[in-house]
Amino acid sequence: MQLSEIHIAEKLENSIRFQEYAVGIFKTIPTKSGVKKAIKKELIFINGNLATTSKYISGGEKIELFESENSSTFERLELNLEVLFEDDYLAIIYKPAGILVSGNKFVTIANGLSQNLKKSNRSDAVKPQPIHRLDYPTRGLLLVGKTSSSITKLGELFKNKGIQKTYFAITIGKMEEKGKIDFPIDEKKSFTEFEVLQTVISERFKILNLVKLQPKTGRKHQLRKHLSTIGNPILGDKEYFKEGLLLNGKGLYLHASSLEFMHPFTNKKVIFTKELPKKFTKIFQGFFL
Structure with missing residues (x-):
């Protein structure tokens, strides 16, 4: 077997089952089902021992992912995204034009989030999830939730028109x-x-x-x-x-140039703006946000 990735677990508030913690820590395994398959195939080690679904993570553990030498176990999505803001609860990324936010395609923003964002240390950390839509040809700021509670609260903010x-x-x-x-x-x-x-x-x-x-x-x-x-x-x-x-x-x-809202966990105002693309300023020369 060949070593593919190494992850050192950060300190957690509460211990969490490994198959839950591992969602999003590896660039090549973005889903919970993928983690389970890798454990079953004996491709993951924790502190030098084979990982199990019953293992709990508390922080400091050395987690190694291997891949089989005679088979390509996981298809790697190479998608580099610009991250404008990130904490343990949420992130704001820049979506390029010509990419789906989510769906059945392999190349989507949703599938590329785990390799571009840090794993949340909160006990309810999940695979990062877009909170709203941007059309395939639209570029701009996209809000992402990193825990189950933040996904719920950000969804409520949208529903209650708390995000401008x-x-x-x-x-x-x-x-x-x-x-x-x-x-x-x-x-x-x-x-x-x-x-x-x-x-x-x-x-x-x-x-x-x-x-x-x-x-x-x-x-x-x-x-x-x-x-x-x-x-x-x-x-x-x-x-x-x-x-x-x-x-x-x-x-x-x-x-999609800006997002403005009250952070649901820190209660601080969050305002981020992305400058106009060059193709805009070529037509409207001298205009800046």
Whole structure:
């Protein structure tokens, strides 16, 4: 066997069963079922002894993961994510465009979180889990829970509108300076506030706007649908566009720029902002967040 990874357990408040603790500590085993398989195949050692499902971890243990020499036991996902904030409860990461947040695909943000985030030392630590959605073509800030209690509390914050999200988009066509959009989506109430920050003349699109967006509800494709409905689709949107005004090859000009909320465990204000992508500032030169 070949040594694949080594992990030193940090001090825990309470001892925890190894198969629970091990979820997320190895880059190549992101799931609890994967840990169980590795234990069964005798590929994990704790302080030099074979790991068992009944073993408890309290801190300081040397945990080694081996892989079989004649078989590739686990497929490694190489996905480097930018981490803007992280503690024992939650994290804020930057999601690139063109990657699913979660789903049945192998390459998803959810599957790449364990290799990019530190294992929580809380007794209810779980595999890191995205708290909300960002569309496949959208880039920007994504909130992640690292314990079962934080996932629950952050979910409640979203439900109770305790998390403020701000987006920036480049839209096509003349717009009002600011306003509210309240068209229902899938027969459910949906609200978005917008403000036009800058406007430029475009030879092909006539008018392009840099728009600040604050969704007050969280419907699927809400911002894209709302802007398309008022006649100002987002530049590069391949699903909601006007005939003859589709921009190919540049991606969607929608950026989840900031998250603001009260940390549910430290009670401190959390505010993080990510600067506009270069493709935005190429069109709106000199604009900075």
